Amino acid sequence: MARRNILSILLSAVVLCTAAAADDFGDPEAGEKVYKQCKSCHQLGEGAKHRIGPHLNGIFGRQAASHEGFRYSKALVRVGAGGLEWHADTLDTFLENPRAMASGTRMSFKGLKDAEDRLNVIAYLRQFSDNPADIPEADPTATATDHNLDPAILALKGDPEYGAYLSSECTTCHQATGGDDGIPSIVLWPEEDFVIAMHAYKNKDRPNPVMQMMAGRLNAEEIAALAAYFATLEE
Amino acid sequence: MTLNRRKFIGSTAAVAAVLSAPMVKAGGHGKPRVVVVGGGAGGATAARYIAKDSKGEIDVTLIEPTRMYYTCFFSNLYLGGFKEISDIGHTYGGLAAGGVNVVHDWAVGVDRDAKTVALAGGGSVPYDKLILSPGIDFVDGAVEGWDLSAQNAMPHAYKAGSQSELLKAQLKAMPQGGTFAMVAPPNPYRCPPGPYERVSMVAHFLKQNNPTAKIIVADPKEKFSKMALFQEGWNNHYAGMVDWVGSDFGGGEVSVDPGAMTLTIDGEVTNVDVCNVIPAMKAGRIAELAGVTDGNWAPVNAADMSTKADADIYVLGDASQQGDMPKSGFSANSQAKVCANAVRGALTGSKVFPAKFSNTCWSLIAPNDGVKVGATYEATQEKIAKVDGFISATGETSDVRKATYEESEGWYTGITTDMMG
Incomplete structure (x- = not known):
């Protein structure tokens, strides 16, 4: 780790002791421990290089999938081209469940379910971003949008027969066989991932105007029905 | 049988x-x-x-x-x-x-x-x-001088297959610096952005193979689907090649002579090498x-x-x-x-x-320069009524346009599989 960062950790620790406890900006020291799960693929700090995943220096404010010299999945390129930038809120959504935000990402990581773990690891990542400056007012410490779905929505049991009918609108573009020729596969997803992704489109947290439009007019029962149907299709 | x-x-x-x-x-x-x-x-x-x-x-x-x-x-x-x-x-x-x-x-x-x-x-x-x-x-007599017996001299290519192949062959055979003409249809017609995507694709082909050629479009309409996007694209990729004549400038006052290979717009006769006539439908x-x-x-x-x-x-x-x-x-x-x-x-x-209905139309303007327009619809007593929609913006980045094109390719595989099994 670069010397500068040790300094800044100390500094932020001071800040944390005084103010951050109330504002929930995360604990970078605790975040460094969480980051152990990430570092086998993602290098961070001085001299970091792309490995299995891209290095994560300077990630804040950067467009997703924008490093020259790293081969991203088509899925991540697509969300990047759709306008996704990495900030505290988008990182929080992504880290909770990468596939829900960018289906088909090669980041084979199940996600950090614990909100505090995400908060802490984001605080840790922030120390390796010079732009914007690591000051409390700057991005990413602006309050994150809460993407957590109402547990009642996640608990809905979908009607697969209704889902089968509704699915015919999806299969105009998404192949029922699970093929991916420029539009990702949506079959055999865990129902929860499907519901989270569709609500992310519905709430316009996830880019792509076609999907925002299609999801936008589906209600929670209809999304649950689709999730129930697609979860059982044979690939 | x-x-x-x-x-x-x-x-x-x-x-x-x-x-x-x-x-x-x-x-x-x-x-x-x-x-x-x-x-x-x-x-x-x-x-x-x-x-x-x-x-x-x-x-x-x-x-x-x-x-x-x-x-x-x-x-x-x-x-x-x-x-x-x-x-x-x-x-x-x-x-x-x-x-x-x-x-x-x-x-x-x-x-x-x-x-x-x-x-x-x-x-x-x-x-x-x-x-x-x-x-x-096609509506009989929609374009003066044209009927189905003239579809070899002046193809419509608006039912795909042999007509598409014919138009492509004529495009390839155009003399250097020649003129490609299109007679665009009045509303309503199949595939609203179709004629203008075609202009874009013809321009792309000519830019590669016949860069001094010209394209003239006689159009009975004042405006058309994705007009700002297409005109932006024509300026960016094919500057000076496309001459679109809308109804304000006589684009609807058209006749053709398939024997002489001429197109007359508002009384002005032009010799053309290829003439793609898309009549009213x-x-x-x-x-x-x-x-x-x-x-x-x-x-x-x-x-x-x-x-x-x-x-x-x-x-x-x-x-x-x-x-x-x-x-x-x-x-x-x-x-x-x-x-x-x-x-x-x-x-x-x-x-x-x-009933729930939806539509999205992707169009390609140039390599990796795709645009799209779409909407959702519902059934009312009177009609299928629009609920919500979107359209690509002018000035989008090349990354967005490339992603849109790739999405259209995914859609093509999706819909043909959905239709044909």
Whole structure:
């Protein structure tokens, strides 16, 4: 780790002791421990290089999938081209469940379910971003949008027969066989991932105007029905 | 012909049974019968979905004269050199394997009292429910000097296949610095952005092979689909090549002479090397023969695509007059699913869900420069009404445009699989 960062950790620790406890900006020291799960693929700090995943220096404010010299999945390129930038809120959504935000990402990581773990690891990542400056007012410490779905929505049991009918609108573009020729596969997803992704489109947290439009007019029962149907299709 | 004799014998009894009890399976003489005329985005989808979802409870016959279906969508990409003609050709084997009785013949008449469809090859096919998805035909005399006998000298290429290949051959044979002309159609017509995507693809081809050539477009309209996006793209990629003459400048005052290869716009005669005439359109002829048209199109009920004229005849896609949806393959595919659900419900008592429609049209302007427009729709008492929509913005980054193009390729595979199995 670069010397500068040790300094800044100390500094932020001071800040944390005084103010951050109330504002929930995360604990970078605790975040460094969480980051152990990430570092086998993602290098961070001085001299970091792309490995299995891209290095994560300077990630804040950067467009997703924008490093020259790293081969991203088509899925991540697509969300990047759709306008996704990495900030505290988008990182929080992504880290909770990468596939829900960018289906088909090669980041084979199940996600950090614990909100505090995400908060802490984001605080840790922030120390390796010079732009914007690591000051409390700057991005990413602006309050994150809460993407957590109402547990009642996640608990809905979908009607697969209704889902089968509704699915015919999806299969105009998404192949029922699970093929991916420029539009990702949506079959055999865990129902929860499907519901989270569709609500992310519905709430316009996830880019792509076609999907925002299609999801936008589906209600929670209809999304649950689709999730129930697609979860059982044979690939 | 592959129709079996049993169906003819069974028809009278079955029809009587259906008339008296429409929600019940047709008598003891076999299954209820659905006949679909036209194997494009509407008809193929409807046939496939009814056969698939009824799990053998409904007899589905598709009447389609051609053995190979060439999609109109992406046929412009063939003109531009982005696709081979074989890439946009699809056979009906998948539908046959999915339980659809595919009959390669022309439907030449509908007897609504006897509930039969007459075939050019002789004989007729009985139906309980008839779905017409015949696409478009051209309005006689729409462009002065042009009729179907001139379609070799001046191709329309608005039904894909041999016409597309002809137009491509003429484009390749153009002399250096020559003139490509298009006569664009008045509203409403198949694929609103289609003529302008075609201009883009022709311009792309000419820029590679014939950079001093010119394109002139005579248009009876003042504005057109995705106009700002196309004009931006033409300026960016093909500066000085495209001369679009709208109705304000006489673009609607047009005649052609296929013998002399001239185009006259508002009295001014131009010699042209290729002339792509896209005349005004109307519903495919079988809709008119069935007596379900009013003017050029067939008015339908938004909830299930049944015609206003006959509750047992449905019209899908370009031929229908339904309200706000554009005439597109995506729309036809969307309407077909609503119709299939309603027809299956009427014949077998399966659950009928409320109609939802959607459409998205992608267009390619230049390599990796794709744009899109789309909307969702619902059924109201009067029509299919728009709910929500979006359109690509001018000035988008090249990354966004490339992603849009790649999305269109994914859609093409998706919809053709959805139609043909």
